[in-house]
Amino acid sequence: MAHPPWMNGVSAFPSPVLQFLFNVIEFIIRPFIFVLTGAAGPFVPTTPERDRPKYLAVQKIVFVPVYTVGVVLLFLPMLIAFLLRNILHQFRRPFCLSVRKDMAVAQPKSTYSVVTGNLCLMPEIFSKYNNLDKTAQRAVKIGERVVIDQMYYTEMMETFLKNHEHTTRNGCINTLGHGRIQTRSMDKSRDLNRSQNIDSEVKVDVIAHFPQLDFLCLQETFDRDYSKLLVAELHKVYPWIVFDVGYNSPRLNYCGLNSGLMFASRYEILDIRFKPFSSRCGFCTIVGKGLLMVKVCVQKKDTGKEVGYVFNTHLQAFQGDNPIVYRQLTEILKWSSEFRAETFEDGDEVLFDMLCGDFNIDNMSPGDVHVSEHELFETYVDVCREKPGKDYDWTVGTELRTPLLHDKAVSTPEGLKAAIEDPYLRQYYLIDADIESATMDSIYNAPLKKDKHGNLILSPVGGRRRIDVVLYRKQSPVMIQNYNIITRLASLTDHIPVSATFTCHH
Structure with missing residues (x-):
């Protein structure tokens, strides 16, 4: 995911190499989450979706099978990436701090x-x-x-x-x-x-x-x-x-x-x-x-x-x-x-x-x-x-x-x-x-x-x-x-x- 150049705050990892590996692993996991959401989503419809029953039916009949195949194909790569991600998490501090350094410092005042x-x-x-x-x-x-x-x-x-x-x-x-x-x-x-x-x-x-x-x-x-x-x-x-x-x-x-x-x-x-x-x-x-x-x-x-x-x-x-x-x-x-x-x-x-x-x-x-x-x-x-x-x-x-x-x-x-x-x-x-x-x-x-x-x-x-x-x-x-x-x-x-x-x- 691309971000503006000023979003270069403090990484959650002590090493840029670990951060890079973490980003790669997240990239591998995302497609699985996408197809899993597509396969399961129509069975948990929101009110706007229920108001379009024909669209919801098409989702279940046509797209759910396709997404389900994707879930099966991507499961193993996701599982390996998930395990590696959890290992990397042990080296990560419990937050990310993003600082925009090109903004003026807010002035002190009496009311906040x-x-x-x-x-x-x-x-x-x-x-x-x-x-x-x-x-x-x-x-x-x-x-x-x-x-x-x-x-x-x-x-x-x-x-x-x-x-x-x-x-x-x-x-x-x-x-x-x-x-x-x-x-x-x-x-x-x-x-x-x-x-x-x-x-x-x-x-x-x-x-x-x-x-x-x-x-x-x-x-x-x-x-x-x-x-x-x-x-x-x-x-x-x-x-x-x-x-x-x-x-x-x-x-x-x-x-x-x-x-x-x-x-x-x-x-x-x-x-x-x-x-x-x-x-x-x-x-x-x-x-x-x-x-x-x-x-x-x-x-x-x-x-x-x-x-x-x-x-x-x-x-x-x-x-x-x-x-x-x-x-x-x-x-x-x-x-x-x-x-x-x-x-x-x-x-x-x-x-x-x-x-x-x-x-x-x-x-x-x-x-x-x-x-x-x-x-x-x-x-x-x-x-x-x-x-x-x-x-x-x-x-x-x-x-x-x-x-x-x-x-x-x-x-x-x-x-x-x-x-x-x-x-x-x-x-x-x-x-x-x-x-x-x-x-x-x-x-x-x-x-x-x-x-x-x-x-x-x-x-x-x-x-x-x-x-x-x-x-x-x-x-x-x-x-x-x-x-x-x-x-x-x-x-x-x-x-x-x-x-x-x-x-x-x-």
């Missing part, structure tokens, strides 16, 4: 923004289980939408927010006081989530474009080739990008997928560490999930540096009755503290410490109650939590119902934004925060609450399974100014990114 988003950039056959396909195209489109918003829409968004604030002052938007929503609009259903003030400090918006972002914490960028497509786009804005994160071994992930974590920054990265979780179950046994730890420098001074810490993670999915997530949170708390202690240097002034990611739990579902009281939430602050087991009334979910991803009503950023702002549509398209046991069936096939006439029954936890979070550490306090629910990636992923804009206390 971070976003977290699960992109579902898995191997094609796995993406199709999430009702998503054309993963290479999605990777490019996701990168393009992020870049366009950073390069061209910043001024537009600032103007929009100023106008929104003016509307708020005129009493058309909800505000929150003493933990309860006080609605001043005549249309409660449409204004439930628009530009609210939490204790007169945090401003909450559902927005159709990304705000100006300094740091990106991304999950499920599992596939190496798709990740490189995304990196090529993001490098138009972000000079430092960490990707292809994770170890590969029979013990950790059965030589399967990496952690899926990616981190992009406008500011210089000083240090990077990755730790794989010790506990896992189900599908996650073939995924090398863990904690990506990054230290960034936002300003160098004669007396030292102003630095920040950003942690990115993706926790166990579909744990059922296993306490896996609880154990992983304990490891995050331990590793984040150790990383800060090990990388802190004389003269460092720590401005912020942010923990982001897909936690695969929410704060209100009965099956997640025991996790919501974990000590991590005493160390890291979640501005959406009123208390353990209860979110503020303005919160919304971040996990879409996969069978409905391609509905026309939510296929555009503006359409998804409108759906989130309407409590009935939100409950229809987003998963409820009432999960008894987090299994694949209970989440992917979560039933809609309807009466005997088929009408939707509005629930206080409807559409509010909030699993994508941005937290900050109490030890390095920041002031959250904006908390955004972002619909820019509508139809490109099954999650809704969230961002936080914060001011640092010096």
Whole structure:
């Protein structure tokens, strides 16, 4: 895969010879993955494919046999290459760092923004289980939408927010006081989530474009080739990008997928560490999930540096009755503290410490109650939590119902934004925060609450399974100014990114 000449960052291998051999092996494996996807893909159709039954029939009758022959012919070369690849993995550091050296260094400031988003950039056959396909195209489109918003829409968004604030002052938007929503609009259903003030400090918006972002914490960028497509786009804005994160071994992930974590920054990265979780179950046994730890420098001074810490993670999915997530949170708390202690240097002034990611739990579902009281939430602050087991009334979910991803009503950023702002549509398209046991069936096939006439029954936890979070550490306090629910990636992923804009206390 060809890349621009400035994508010459740090290789994951200590020797260019090993890197070359690894690239050759990957080249041998790719054709097998292609024909395997072609042979199995039509049997896991997405909604757009099911809407074209004749095309799907042709795929099964004509192309599946051809792809199956390819699978048989390419299996042995793939198996040999796969074994060699796993041997080379033992000499590889657990991440790639790509640095665009021709970009100007970002200037220090007092306010920064971070976003977290699960992109579902898995191997094609796995993406199709999430009702998503054309993963290479999605990777490019996701990168393009992020870049366009950073390069061209910043001024537009600032103007929009100023106008929104003016509307708020005129009493058309909800505000929150003493933990309860006080609605001043005549249309409660449409204004439930628009530009609210939490204790007169945090401003909450559902927005159709990304705000100006300094740091990106991304999950499920599992596939190496798709990740490189995304990196090529993001490098138009972000000079430092960490990707292809994770170890590969029979013990950790059965030589399967990496952690899926990616981190992009406008500011210089000083240090990077990755730790794989010790506990896992189900599908996650073939995924090398863990904690990506990054230290960034936002300003160098004669007396030292102003630095920040950003942690990115993706926790166990579909744990059922296993306490896996609880154990992983304990490891995050331990590793984040150790990383800060090990990388802190004389003269460092720590401005912020942010923990982001897909936690695969929410704060209100009965099956997640025991996790919501974990000590991590005493160390890291979640501005959406009123208390353990209860979110503020303005919160919304971040996990879409996969069978409905391609509905026309939510296929555009503006359409998804409108759906989130309407409590009935939100409950229809987003998963409820009432999960008894987090299994694949209970989440992917979560039933809609309807009466005997088929009408939707509005629930206080409807559409509010909030699993994508941005937290900050109490030890390095920041002031959250904006908390955004972002619909820019509508139809490109099954999650809704969230961002936080914060001011640092010096």
